[in-house]
Amino acid sequence: MRDGRRLRAVLPGGSSTPFVLEKDLDTPMDEESLNAVGSRLGTGTVIVLDDQTCPVGMLANLERFYAQESCGWCTPCWQGLQWVQLLLADIEEGRGTLEDLQLIEWHAQMIKPENTFCDLAPGAMEPLASGFKYFRDDFLSHIEEKRCPWVGTSAKWSRGGR
Numbered sequence: 001m002r003d004g005r006r007l008r009a010v011l012p013g014g015s016s017t018p019f020v021l022e023k024d025l026d027t028p029m030d031e032e033s034l035n036a037v038g039s040r041l042g043t044g045t046v047i048v049l050d051d052q053t054c055p056v057g058m059l060a061n062l063e064r065f066y067a068q069e070s071c072g073w074c075t076p077c078w079q080g081l082q083w084v085q086l087l088l089a090d091i092e093e094g095r096g097t098l099e100d101l102q103l104i105e106w107h108a109q110m111i112k113p114e115n116t117f118c119d120l121a122p123g124a125m126e127p128l129a130s131g132f133k134y135f136r137d138d139f140l141s142h143i144e145e146k147r148c149p150w151v152g153t154s155a156k157w158s159r160g161g162r
């Protein structure tokens with residue numbers, strides 16, 4: 001880690017895998033071990049979330065990428081991911097509500113492999129669903145404070161690092 005920064009979590013297998021928390025950092029990089037802590041090996045490309053980066057901004061950035069990558073074949077993907085990324089942007093920028101959060105959670109539950117033709121959209125939901133699980137207080141603080149608590153404190157992921 002860079003000086004002064006603490007690791008908060010990692011996406012162990014690329015941007016479509018669930019977070020692994022710091023407490024599980026010594027988990028071996030194999031499918032079985034990562035499954036045991038609720039994640040996947042995926043591509044094996046580790047992405048690190050530190051304690052000075054907004055997790056909501058990070059997830060908004062990931063979901064914007066997946067929304068742009070949708071080929072448009074299935075409705076849950078091309079419409080669902082658009083909604084998710086717009087709602088996340090609202091929360092990240094201080095315009096979000098608890099209803100928005102519930103809508104995103106509903107999408108994360110509904111966009112499953114059985115509802116789409118390929119794994120792009122379900123994969124996009126994996127870091128998001130685990131983000132809700134582990135960083136729920138961060139989502140709530142954006143809504144309650146009507147702003148991103150990280151503004152002015154770190155390089156942000158949202159909107160390409162504003």
Ligand code: SF4
Pocket residue numbers: 069070071072073074075077078116117118119120121122
């Ligand atoms: S889930 Fe796959 S096939 Fe369906 S719209 Fe998204 S990218 Fe296309």
